[in-house]
Structures are given as structure tokens and as C-alpha cells.
Amino acid sequence: MNLSQRLLKRHKRQVLRGKARGKVSAPDLRTPEQIKAARLESRPEASAAALRAPR
Numbered sequence: 001m002n003l004s005q006r007l008l009k010r011h012k013r014q015v016l017r018g019k020a021r022g023k024v025s026a027p028d029l030r031t032p033e034q035i036k037a038a039r040l041e042s043r044p045e046a047s048a049a050a051l052r053a054p055r
Helices: 003-021 032-042
Strands: none
């Protein structure tokens, strides 16, 4: 077995292990409006320093 065959087999093993280990996250099923609303809800409240006019 020459070097390129060894590398090919090694690559195949690594790809198979990666696929077995990899976990695909679930898709976000919310509508764009729901996503925008959630972003607005998660934003921090405006602090007093941010409300003051810059000098």
C-alpha cells in the first residue's frame, strides 16, 4: 500500500468519525416577526449614562 492510499483511507476514517460525532442543530422555526420581537425583548434597558447627551 503506497502513501496516497494510506492518506485516502485515513481521510475517509476521519470524515466518517466527524460525521458520526457531529450534531446538527435544529432549525429555527420561528417567523421573522417572532425573531425580531425576541431580539427586542432580549435587548438591555437603556442606562442613564446612555440617555445623557454627549459633551
